[in-house]
Amino acid sequence: MGDGHLSETFPEIRDAVRRLCAKFPGEYWQRLDRERAYPTEFVTALTEAGFLSVLIPEEYDGSGLGLEAACAVLEEIHRSGSNGGACHAQMYTMGTLLKHGSEEQKREYLPKIASGELRLQAFGVTEPGAGTDTTRISTFAKDAGDHYVVNGQKIWISRAEHSDLMVLLCRTTPREEFAKPSDGMSVLLVDMRDAVGNGLTVRPVRTMLNHATTELFFDDLRVPKSALIGEEGKGFRYILSGMNAERILIASECIGDGRFFIDKASAYAKERNVFGRSIGENQGVQFPIARAYVQLSAAAEMVTKAARMFDAGETAGTEANMAKMLASEASWFAADMCIQTHGGFGFAEEYDVERKFRETRLYQVAPISTNLILSHVATHVLDLPKSF
Ligand SMILES: Cc1cc2nc3c(=O)[nH]c(=O)nc-3n(C[C@H](O)[C@H](O)[C@H](O)COP(=O)(O)OP(=O)(O)OC[C@H]3O[C@@H](n4cnc5c(N)ncnc54)[C@H](O)[C@@H]3O)c2cc1C
Structure with a gap:
């Protein structure tokens, strides 16, 4: 490219x-x-x-x-x-x-x-009972004087086995006690080196891609009060700005994936000969590659805009969401195009296309699914009625 x-x-x-x-x-x-x-x-x-x-x-x-x-x-x-x-x-x-x-x-x-002496790779938010509705998390950190006692469960917590620290979102006050459901959550910086085996159990979850993801079980885990980040009860808003950064960074990974697929497909289309000519001479092969490039270029502009706004100190919530959605859809289109361009070889492990295809699919679901982005745009930008 x-x-x-x-x-x-x-x-x-x-x-x-x-x-x-x-x-x-x-x-x-x-x-x-x-x-x-x-x-x-x-x-x-x-x-x-x-x-x-x-x-x-x-x-x-x-x-x-x-x-x-x-x-x-x-x-x-x-x-x-x-x-x-x-x-x-x-x-x-x-x-x-x-x-x-x-x-x-x-x-x-x-x-x-x-x-690199300490690894902060784990981010513990999602729970099986709450799904995308983070205000419904129930992992609870109970005040016990100089420490909290944490009980609950998390799912899809990636890299927990390869991290020394984890940013954990949990409730410190029940949801019912606040008019605003996002109040009453707190962020703890959990030292995994002390926690695993002493109230925290980590179980790997095998998935369609190699992502080191796990489920976590908290059973009377003691976490010192000194691990609280910021003020108790305000944790939800603390992680929101981090989530915008996460969406923009992951959107940039999608742009990279898309470029990988376009590079690979373009090279293969030039070198693979069928019917006495390179397959890339057929417009039926060229046009999906060109379309992937057009879509990816537009998405990349949105990612750059969102990143620049974030760096300028602007909230960039809508732009982060839009960048993640456009980039994940562009990378997925490029992935599908790349498999098609490679024909049967697209399915062979050694070409890396099928691996990257599996990997890039994640980003329309995590860290936030496309529907929830559309819901944000509909209700926060277009002022359409909120249905939940
Ligand atoms: C490999 C992997 C790694 C992950 N790593 C982490 C991690 O490190 N830390 C962490 O905290 N989480 C992590 N996650 C969780 C990820 O952020 C969630 O899976 C994602 O946000 C979607 O939430 P959910 O799976 O609970 O889906 P659900 O909330 O159950 O939703 C299921 C489907 O229904 C749709 N849906 C739900 N409600 C609505 C609605 N009101 N309107 C329209 N559609 C709706 C969603 O868009 C989605 O497609 C990871 C997930 C995966 C798969």
């Missing part, structure tokens, strides 16, 4: 990420995918190169760059055929600590996260 047609920001960062990812070729990801294993070496290499701490301010030993730079990192990881899902959470969960944590908490954790 001619890069000149899509704006390429942060060329030095992109180039460095590409060079790093070249050391982790398709065979590496195929093996991990088969074994459902965590890409420890890849995450270590990204950490050592400083790519996971781009958003941590310089005073806490990070690079102090903005979300747009972080987007460039994740986009290039995905364009190269790698996957940032093993470590992307470090970028956005850290924001909750940075924006709402005490100075003491920031000094204690951020430099260690920047150096």
Whole structure:
């Protein structure tokens, strides 16, 4: 794909990420995918190169760059055929600590996260009984003097086995006691090294992609009061701004996936000969590739806009949602096109197309499903009636 047609920001960062990812070729990801294993070496290499701490301010030993730079990192990881899902959470969960944590908490954790000494990869929000309606979570942290006692269950908590810390959203006051259902939730920074086996059980959930996701069971887990981020009861609003960052970052991964599929399909269409000519000479093959490119280019503009607004300190909630929806749909269209362009070989593991196809499908469901984005636009932007 001619890069000149899509704006390429942060060329030095992109180039460095590409060079790093070249050391982790398709065979590496195929093996991990088969074994459902965590890409420890890849995450270590990204950490050592400083790519996971781009958003941590310089005073806490990070690079102090903005979300747009972080987007460039994740986009290039995905364009190269790698996957940032093993470590992307470090970028956005850290924001909750940075924006709402005490100075003491920031000094204690951020430099260690920047150096890789501590991994903050787990973000515990979703529950089986609540689904997308986060205000209905029931995992409860009961005040017990100098500590909380946590009971409940979470589902789909990715990377819990590969994280030293987890940003956990739980109730500290029952929902019924507030007029506003989003009140009464709090954020705890749980030290997984103490918690697992002492009130917290982690069970892996095998899924159609290699995402290290798990379910968590809390059974009288003791968490010190010093782990509370910000004020008790205000946790929901703390994680909302982090969720906007998450949507924009994941949208950039979708842009990377889309570019991967377009690059792959274009190359294959030129080299594969059937009926005495390259399949790429047929407009029936060319046009879906071109359509994928057009859709992806438009989505990329929205992602850039959302990232720039976020970096300028604007809320960017609607733009983050729209960017995630457009980018995940563009990457999915590109994935389908890429399989079709490859014919039978699209299904062969060694081409990486089927793996990336499975991986990019996630993003229309997580971290927020398309319907909920449409609902946000309908009710918050277009002022249509709210049905729930
Ligand atoms: C691989 C994977 C990794 C994940 N990692 C994490 C993680 O690390 N941390 C974490 O907290 N969560 C994580 N999640 C959870 C993810 O954020 C949720 O799965 C996602 O937000 C959708 O919620 P749900 O699965 O509960 O779907 P539900 O809320 O049960 O919804 C099911 C379907 O119904 C639709 N729907 C629901 N209500 C409405 C409505 N009112 N109008 C129209 N449609 C509606 C939804 O759009 C969706 O398509 C992960 C999920 C997966 C699959």
